[in-house]
Amino acid sequence: MAAMASRQEGAAAAARWLEVGAEHAGQRIDNFLIRELRGVPRSRIYRILRTGEVRVNAGRARAGYRLQPGDRVRIPPLRAAERLAPRPDEGLAARIAQAILYEDEAVLVLDKPAGVPVHAGSGYGYGVIEALRSVHPQGRALELVHRLDRDTSGCLLLAKGRAVLRALHRAWREGGVDKGYLLVVHGTWPAGLREVGEALARQGDRVVADPAGRRARTRFRVRERLPAATLLEAHPLTGRMHQIRVHAAAAGHPILGDRRYGERARDRALGVPRLCLHAAWLALAHPAGGRRLRVEAPLEGRLAAFLEALRQGRAG
Structure with a gap:
């Protein structure tokens, strides 16, 4: 126990x-x-x-x-009423079970759907971890190694047991995990802007750029220039809440579909279907043996279709 x-x-x-x-x-x-x-x-x-x-x-x-x-x-x-957990919807549980990208004796990588929180709370009775635990044979042993925002899709790393979790947290703190994201931002991202380093501070449920806040660094690389938008690759070098979203907005190019830090009027004009942020890959030394492990998540269907519409000038 x-x-x-x-x-x-x-x-x-x-x-x-x-x-x-x-x-x-x-x-x-x-x-x-x-x-x-x-x-x-x-x-x-x-x-x-x-x-x-x-x-x-x-x-x-x-x-x-x-x-x-x-x-x-x-x-x-x-009280008993306080201990009753809502049972995850069977459809969601099945969807989560089918979204496993990689699994072995120590780790599991899930392709988290957009719109689903990683855990219960903030008005949600259950999330990805509760749904996965309800259907996975080793459900009780599964632990979240990190978090993704509710509207972000893609690679979510889980550990099987506390020992593996501690090893992965140590690797995470020491920069041993490479995390790659794809995002679509408004406007033309400057060719010379390769890193955003504004310190970040929490203000209620928001995060703001604040020189007195905690150090934060994100590297960006242009992948493709689109009509009125840019497809970027992002590598967060620190792990602050909403870091990529706030750094993109601080650079003057908020992520499409970002209801908290974005531009809703422009999003509506383009018909943006969801937050255009996707955790595309994870790469790390495996906690059991040290071999290099890289897992990739394909773009979610709505995001892939919207990206193609942008390319062809059909968005909006």
Whole structure:
């Protein structure tokens, strides 16, 4: 089990104490609770952390606390209604199962559909990870290595088990994973603009370019010039929220179909069907053995069709 119950305080309504095993060393407590309390809304989990209902070794713990082997975690009683997770739609679960691009004993790479969040939350009862866990034989072992925005399609990397997850997170932090994106932006991207390095800061549910924010770098390369738009290749060198989208907008060329940072009037005029951002490939040293692994995701159908319409001047 992920953690072993070391004491039960009375009946079913009592708090539980879990003892953390070595396999969860270094995991943030919020992520530990999200997995342990599947179906409980994330807002509720963060609330019980803020109010001190969750304890680690009898003391309060912040959401970012990283667990240590032997830690004892108190989980407060939750009503049954809070623990009921919506069952993923059977059609979505089947679609997700058919979207596996690569799988072996350690990793799985999925071609995430646009419009589907990677996990439950923010008004969504379930996401890609919940749907995949509901149909995959090793569902309980699957862990997201990174995130993609809900409207972004393409390569999503998952680990099978905590040890593999830790190895991949380390590779991610140290720049050992090459991530390539394709995107279509408004206007003519300047030939000499090869990198955008504005620091980024969060403002509510948005991200803005802010010199006082966190360092962020994205490399861009022109793939094709289109009527009124440019097809780009992007390589994020850091991993900030909405990084590619905000850097493209900060350069004066927002991504087509970006409802948060884009230009809606121009999008409507062109008949843009979705956010034109696609995680096209992942390349990394395999966590078991070190061989080079590269996985590519073909352009999603609507995006491919729209790109062809742009080429032929038929968009809009």
